[in-house]
Amino acid sequence: MQEAVKAKDESVIIVKPEAKPKYKWEYVKKNYFLYLLIAxxxxxxxxxxxxxxxGAxxxxxxxxxxxxxxxxxWVGLKHFQEFLTSPNFETxxxxxxxxxxxxxxLGFPIPIVLALMLNQVRRAAIKKNIQLFLYAPNFISVVVIVGMLFIFLAPTGPxxxxxxxxxxxxxMFMSDPEYFRSIYILSGIWQAAGWSSIVYVAALANVDPELHQAATIDGANILQRMIHIDLPALKPLMAIIFILGAGGIMAIGFEKAFLMQTAMNLPTSEILPTxxxxxGLQAGDYAYSTAVGLFNSxxxxxxxxxxxxxxxxxxxxEGLY
Known part of the structure; x- marks a missing residue:
């Protein structure tokens, strides 16, 4: 409890700050409900x-x-050596x-561009409809996405x-190894770019509108305002997202690559998760597959x-940590 002590001059009031608990367990005991929430x-x-x-x-x-x-x-690093010296390792x-x-x-700048463009849409109804259109692909199952790719890109497809x-x-889009990466990456950008732009749109909502008004009065056009006002506001967030993306660069999704695999495109579609x-699961070599997964991590x-x-x-x- 905070105490208010009056001095001789009754118009002056000295407020003593609340004393901090001496020990951490006292703080935990006092705020136990917060710890129960995160438990x-x-x-x-x-x-x-x-x-x-x-299991590692x-x-x-x-x-x-x-x-x-x-x-x-116990065999030590035997499985790691087998993988690093295997003929399939480099491929x-x-x-x-x-x-x-x-x-x-290719996918990192797209959500930023979408967020900057959405931020310039002033009519709320139109902006919501555009966002709904951009966010919808994220909720489509990976299986459905791959099925759509096989239908649209089939030899008899549209x-x-x-x-x-x-x-x-x-x-032969789905069987030619040359096209696998392009199809995988472009379809992934189409599916995730809109949803990934949400965090950037939220960050741009905190930009002071008076900065844009002042820049407009000074004669700055839309592009100049984006470069000198909006992008600096996104810079810390962009750094964190890029670090996380680069840190997980080898943790590529298994499902989509496996579903898109055919006997013909294996030279480019066979990746570490598949x-x-x-x-591990099909051949039953659990130790070797665990070593490969640990190497990936x-x-x-x-x-x-x-x-x-x-x-x-x-x-x-400014970084992640």
């Missing part, structure tokens, strides 16, 4: 994120389902890296009808640290 999230994170890390031990053992994790023979690793890197570089009319022969699935952590360091240097000390 379910903490428990779920521990159970589903940290407890499964115990399999990567260093010759795992046998009969002997169990602790009973299996799979580069396919994963290229698919993720191109997706990040896209090839137009191509056949112009060139005389269809293009390789782990085939080796280590690369992600290294990229996260490196990109965060670089961005902090270029962004005046």
């Amino acid at each position: 379910p999230a903490v428990i779920l994170t521990i159970v589903f994120k940290y407890v499964p890390m115990y 031990i399999i990567a260093f053992k010759d795992f046998s389902t009969i002997k169990g994790i602790w009973g299996s023979e 799979i690793f580069m396919s994963t890296l290229k698919l993720s890197l191109y997706g990040l570089l 896209v090839n009808h137009f191509i056949t009319f112009l060139t005389g022969k269809p293009v 390789y782990v699935y085939k080796i 280590i690369i992600n952590v290294i990229l996260l640290v490196v990109v965060n360091f670089v961005v902090k240097k270029l962004n005046e000390g």
